[in-house]
Amino acid sequence: MNIALIAHDKKKDDLIQFVSENKKVFSSHLLFATGTTGTRIMEATGLSIHRFQSGPLGGDQEIGARIARGEMDFVFFFRDPLTAQPHEPDVTALVRLCDVYSVPLATNLGTARVLINGILEEQGEGTAGE
Numbered sequence: 001m002n003i004a005l006i007a008h009d010k011k012k013d014d015l016i017q018f019v020s021e022n023k024k025v026f027s028s029h030l031l032f033a034t035g036t037t038g039t040r041i042m043e044a045t046g047l048s049i050h051r052f053q054s055g056p057l058g059g060d061q062e063i064g065a066r067i068a069r070g071e072m073d074f075v076f077f078f079r080d081p082l083t084a085q086p087h088e089p090d091v092t093a094l095v096r097l098c099d100v101y102s103v104p105l106a107t108n109l110g111t112a113r114v115l116i117n118g119i120l121e122e123q124g125e126g127t128a129g130e
């Protein structure tokens with residue numbers, strides 16, 4: 001499966017911790033990320049991640065293009081709901097494309113936990129923490 005990992009600055013630590021806790025699951029899939037998020041997760045976990053541009057420089061749009069081509073299976077996008085983003089239209093467009101193509105999207109830690117369990121079940125390996 002192809003999985004996209006994206007986090008706004010104030011949510012990067014949360015995503016890094018989440019990926020670290022579920023490293024075994026993520027390591028068995030192809031990982032993609034916006035620039036800074038990908039670098040931070042690679043440094044923290046040692047996982048191999050294909051990195052696109054940084055979000056404000058077009059990274060969200062690059063991931064959106066992959067979604068439009070049917071090349072992204074799951075998206076973890078930890079958005080910061082309390083900080084204005086200069087590239088807000090790109091953020092909205094990425095979320096919209098997930099809805100257009102019914103790509104499962106987790107925008108916060110709670111949904112991410114549910115989604116990772118869904119991925120594990122698709123792999124036939126029970127749920128996280130068991």
Ligand SMILES: O=C(CO)COP(=O)(O)O
Pocket residue numbers: 006007008009033034035036037038053054055056059060091
């Ligand atoms: O801004 C982002 C998503 O909208 C994330 O970009 P970076 O991973 O480069 O910080």
